Amino acid sequence: MLILGLDQSITRTGFALYxxxxxxxxxxxxxxxxxxxxxxxxxxELFARQFKRLVxxxxxxxxxxxxxxxxxxxxxxPKKPNPDLLGLGGDDPAVWTVNAxxxxxxxxxxxxxxxxxxxxxxxxxxxxxxxRAAIYGKGGGKxxxxxAKAQARAYCKALGIAAGNEDEAEAACIARWAATCxxxxxLLFAEAAA
Numbered sequence: 001m002l003i004l005g006l007d008q009s010i011t012r013t014g015f016a017l018y019x020x021x022x023x024x025x026x027x028x029x030x031x032x033x034x035x036x037x038x039x040x041x042x043x044x045e046l047f048a049r050q051f052k053r054l055v056x057x058x059x060x061x062x063x064x065x066x067x068x069x070x071x072x073x074x075x076x077x078p079k080k081p082n083p084d085l086l087g088l089g090g091d092d093p094a095v096w097t098v099n100a101x102x103x104x105x106x107x108x109x110x111x112x113x114x115x116x117x118x119x120x121x122x123x124x125x126x127x128x129x130x131x132r133a134a135i136y137g138k139g140g141g142k143x144x145x146x147x148a149k150a151q152a153r154a155y156c157k158a159l160g161i162a163a164g165n166e167d168e169a170e171a172a173c174i175a176r177w178a179a180t181c182x183x184x185x186x187l188l189f190a191e192a193a194a
Contacts (some may be wrong), residue, residue, distance in 0.1 A: 001189055004055065004062035005175025008112065009168045010034045014167030015054060018175040019064065020189070023159040027175065040104055045168050048111045055115055063192075064185050065116050066178040068170070069125035070105035099194035124184045131177040160178050 007014040012035070017028040032054075034046040055061055109125065116123035128148070133141030136151050144153060152169035156162075158174075163169035178185045 001061040001174045001185075002092055003066045003178050003185070005069035005171045005173075005178060006065070006112065007170035007174060008047075008067055008105070008108055009167070010047065010108065012163065012165070012167045013047070013051075013108075014163075014169070014171035015118075016161075016168065016172040016175040016177060017060075018172070020179045025162075025175065027161050027172050029161065029163045031165060031171075034076050040125060044104060044107050044111065051111060051115060054132050055119060055121070061119060062121060064178060064182075064188060065112070065121050065123040066174055066182065066185070067109065067112050067123075067125050068129045068131070070109045097189070107194055115128070122184060122188050124178070126174065126177060126182070131174055131181070134177055134181045135173045156194055 003018040003020055005016040010033075012031050012033045014029065015029045018024070021027060025027035032050045034043045034050070037043040037046040050168050054168075055065070061166075113123065113125075115121075129141035132143060132148055133139075135155065136143070137147065140151065149170065152173050153163065153166055156169040156172050161169070161172045163172050164177075
């Protein structure tokens, strides 16, 4: 069965195609980006077109899709004040802002879910802390973003998975999580084997 694992974002979406059961070293990893598109609408449309090219061809359509679940809460960060304007009635250091691309994650997650439903592909989303704890072991679910990305690269290197960047590495880890931990996938696999 072909599993498609995704670590999606507007900046760069990593994907991994894992034929299970099979050797992890045979995973096919890749990535695409939407960051050069104009406004948020164009970024989401570009994501949808690129994702459709990934899952659309019937000869390589996955049997199961799994992706990293988008956070329901959006983090805010103190805006860095412009030192040239401080004291002149300019930037207020108490102003907070959000990462604009983070606001698009629920929308691109919806695009993924919509394609899965459209093609009738069984699917699941998994919280980052859940798949990281299962794959990396104790404490893996509490890693910082940078440490988690580095751990994904190390994990893929240890298994011989050819991941070109940390997003592809995380997608490979997510696909591996589906093969080893997802109850939905286990039931699907058991039905196919029967």
